[in-house]
Amino acid sequence: MEFLRFLLRRVLWSLLVLVGLSMVIFIIARAVPGDPARMALGPTATQEQVADLQKKLGLDRPIVQQYGLFIAGLAHGDLGRSLLTERPVNDDIRDTFAATLELVLATIFIAVVLGVPLGVVAAYWKDRWPDNVVRIVAIFSAVTPSFFLALLLQILAGYVLHILPTTGRLPPNFDFAPTHTGLVLIDSLIALRPDAFLEGLRYLLLPAIALAAATMGQMARITRSSMIDVSSQDYIEASRAFGVPEWVRVCKYMLRPSFVPPLTILGLEFASLIGNAFVVELVFAWPGMAAYGIRTILQKDLNAVMGVVMVSGVFFVLVNLVIDLLVGLVDPRVRIRGSRQ
Amino acid sequence: MSDELTLAEDAPRLSSAYQSWYRFSRNPTAMIGLVIVAVCVLAAILAPWITPHPDHVGAVVNFRARHLPPSADYWFGTDNVGRDIFTRVIFGFRISLMLAVVVLGTAIPIGTILGLMAGYFGGWVEIVFMRFTDIALAIPPLVMALAVAAVLSPDLVNSMLAIAALWWTWHTRLIYSITRQLRTREFVEAAETLGASKFHILFREILPNCVSAIAVKTSLDCGFVILVGASLSFLGLGIQPPTPDLGTMVASGSAFLPDYWWESVLPGCAILFVALGFNLLGDGLRDLYDVENVR
Numbered sequence: 001m002e003f004l005r006f007l008l009r010r011v012l013w014s015l016l017v018l019v020g021l022s023m024v025i026f027i028i029a030r031a032v033p034g035d036p037a038r039m040a041l042g043p044t045a046t047q048e049q050v051a052d053l054q055k056k057l058g059l060d061r062p063i064v065q066q067y068g069l070f071i072a073g074l075a076h077g078d079l080g081r082s083l084l085t086e087r088p089v090n091d092d093i094r095d096t097f098a099a100t101l102e103l104v105l106a107t108i109f110i111a112v113v114l115g116v117p118l119g120v121v122a123a124y125w126k127d128r129w130p131d132n133v134v135r136i137v138a139i140f141s142a143v144t145p146s147f148f149l150a151l152l153l154q155i156l157a158g159y160v161l162h163i164l165p166t167t168g169r170l171p172p173n174f175d176f177a178p179t180h181t182g183l184v185l186i187d188s189l190i191a192l193r194p195d196a197f198l199e200g201l202r203y204l205l206l207p208a209i210a211l212a213a214a215t216m217g218q219m220a221r222i223t224r225s226s227m228i229d230v231s232s233q234d235y236i237e238a239s240r241a242f243g244v245p246e247w248v249r250v251c252k253y254m255l256r257p258s259f260v261p262p263l264t265i266l267g268l269e270f271a272s273l274i275g276n277a278f279v280v281e282l283v284f285a286w287p288g289m290a291a292y293g294i295r296t297i298l299q300k301d302l303n304a305v306m307g308v309v310m311v312s313g314v315f316f317v318l319v320n321l322v323i324d325l326l327v328g329l330v331d332p333r334v335r336i337r338g339s340r341q
Numbered sequence: 342m343s344d345e346l347t348l349a350e351d352a353p354r355l356s357s358a359y360q361s362w363y364r365f366s367r368n369p370t371a372m373i374g375l376v377i378v379a380v381c382v383l384a385a386i387l388a389p390w391i392t393p394h395p396d397h398v399g400a401v402v403n404f405r406a407r408h409l410p411p412s413a414d415y416w417f418g419t420d421n422v423g424r425d426i427f428t429r430v431i432f433g434f435r436i437s438l439m440l441a442v443v444v445l446g447t448a449i450p451i452g453t454i455l456g457l458m459a460g461y462f463g464g465w466v467e468i469v470f471m472r473f474t475d476i477a478l479a480i481p482p483l484v485m486a487l488a489v490a491a492v493l494s495p496d497l498v499n500s501m502l503a504i505a506a507l508w509w510t511w512h513t514r515l516i517y518s519i520t521r522q523l524r525t526r527e528f529v530e531a532a533e534t535l536g537a538s539k540f541h542i543l544f545r546e547i548l549p550n551c552v553s554a555i556a557v558k559t560s561l562d563c564g565f566v567i568l569v570g571a572s573l574s575f576l577g578l579g580i581q582p583p584t585p586d587l588g589t590m591v592a593s594g595s596a597f598l599p600d601y602w603w604e605s606v607l608p609g610c611a612i613l614f615v616a617l618g619f620n621l622l623g624d625g626l627r628d629l630y631d632v633e634n635v636r
Contacts, residue, residue, distance in 0.1 A: 013475075016472070017472075017475055017476050017479055020472070020473070020476035021476055021479055021480065024476065024477075024480070025488075028488060028489065028492065029488075029492065139617065139620055139621065139624070140613075140617070142620060143564055143568070143613055143616035143617045143620050144613050144616075145568050145571050145572060145575075145588075145609070145612055145613070145616075146572070147571075147572055147575045147588075147591065147592075148591060148609035148612060148613065151591065151595055151598070151605060151606075151609065152606070152609070154598070155598060155599050155602065155606075159598070159599040160599070268478070271478060271479065271480065271481040271482070272481060272482065272483070273481075274481045274484065275481035275482060275483030275484055275569070275572070276483070276572070278483060278484065278487065278572075278576070279483075279572050279575060279576060282576065283595075293484070293487065294487070294576060296491075297487050297488065297490065297491035297578075298491070298577075300491055300492070302491075302492065305487075305488050305491050305492075306488075308484070309480065309484055309485070309488050312480070312481055312484050313479045313480055316479045316480075316481070317479055
């Protein structure tokens with residue numbers, strides 16, 4: 001019950017964050033020195049063309065009314081029209097978001113599945129060689145810029161070893177399109193196409209690794225320190241005294257409470273993960289929302305830019321809600337007390 | 342007699358500074374970090390005098406020397422217009438370090454003051470400041486910088502502004518959590534009882550206790566700000582050519598992969614090098630000051 005109230009509070013709070021976010025984005029987009037319509041059309045456009053576009057974008061109305069329109073649009077899930085593609089921004093983002101979602105999900109999977117065990121290993125053999133190895137891996141993965149790691153992976157796997165494709169999401173002219181969920185790995189299973197699944201995996205692997213490295217390093221570091229904190233607790237000593245098998249003690253009694261800090265950090269780190277996705281998608285020509293964002297930014301396509309930033313923010317907020325829920329599932333103390341600390 | 346007295350008075354102070362340094366210098370990773378940071382900072386300051394081809398910083402073209410592999414003459418090889426990459430990397434450190442100094446020089450004071458006030462005053466100050474921080478946290482810094490670069494024009498000042506506009510959030514959260522713990526401690530209550538001003542309590546009683554955490558965070562942040570800056574210029578939204586910048590060099594060199602690999606890989610390694618230095622230094626300071634939870 002307490003936990004339900006906690007979740008409800010988090011949901012309300014998330015909505016508030018989103019309203020605040022929409023204001024910040026709106027202010028940035030309207031604080032532009034000069035006229036967005038003029039900027040989009042370029043210096044060669046005539047005065048009538050500019051006035052026309054201003055009217056179309058609602059720029060001729062008072063600023064409060066403009067924000068009202070923006071919010072009303074958001075509430076209906078309408079982000080306006082892209083000046084670059086001349087389509088609704090919604091459609092553009094919907095078409096590209098699935099690719100980004102697939103990349104991000106694969107990234108989180110890799111980061112958790114590699115990072116957490118590395119942290120456990122480091123904590124178990126604290127100050128011995130496995131700990132040092134994990135420490136070096138964690139530091140290097142944190143300080144290597146994503147775009148540089150992406151390039152290195154491309155050189156290594158694409159040009160030197162010739163084992164994995166370096167650009168795109170599926171082979172060119174491949175007779176499969178993800179139509180159900182938009183995720184290649186899931187849709188290929190639904191369509192019973194193992195060949196498409198394997199191809200999708202081959203294309204996904206390098207970008208996901210490039211994007212996952214930094215988060216994986218953080219996961220390993222945080223898991224290590226929280227495992228070490230937990231290992232000094234009395235109940236761990238007690239379980240040892242009772243003769244609980246070693247692996248049960250480490251994997252169940254120690255790992256479960258140690259899982260909360262890495263999860264929380266994953267939520268906070270998620271913002272920089274989305275940021276890095278912009279760079280990684282560009283390097284691997286991944287047809288995602290970030291690549292779309294970069295294109296529209298270079299074209300000064302304000303509606304589309306606002307849409308991309310807003311969707312990134314919504315994505316961040318949703319992921320953090322899911323993490324709150326997971327933390328509650330992992331840690332019963334949170335369910336009872338109703339807080340994350 | 343008097344000599345002994347002087348010694349006794351000086352001893353604790355001397356030994357505590359010496360002890361800190363002793364503990365720091367016994368930590369190999371921290372020392373490696375310190376050396377790397379020192380090398381990068383010195384190289385950046387002395388760039389015009391220590392680089393082999395200082396004239397290659399600008400828009401120099403030397404087609405006879407283009408795409409040369411690393412050699413004794415050109416340590417990191419040459420780029421597509423025949424400029425020495427080593428020289429340009431050293432000058433690139435200048436831009437990276439300047440970015441870190443300006444961003445953190447803006448973000449840390451703002452973040453610290455907001456965190457101190459939110460943590461100490463509580464009530465509506467806490468609610469407003471921390472909720473605002475939460476909103477700012479939901480925007481990825483790189484995306485924000487991209488958006489600002491889109492509505493303004495892509496250049497160094499705008500990127501720095503955009504990054505600084507979001508970076509303070511982490512410092513606010515950090516200082517807030519420390520201040521909340523300190524607010525009920527005896528020395529703060531004593532100052533309150535004595536009628537000290539709010540200003541005195543915030544900046545003379547609480548702030549000194551945050552300094553070690555700020556130092557650790559700053560060192561770690563330097564590395565991350567440099568990474569974000571490099572990502573921005575890699576996307577073509579940071580420093581504009583011909584000013585040498587590490588991210589821009591990786592981007593322009595990547596057009597010539599894999600044959601002329603040094604043109605992108607070596608500047609990329611330079612970014613990694615400087616970020617690694619600040620990270621190791623930050624880790625070392627964290628061990629020294631024993632502030633576990635600073636990231």
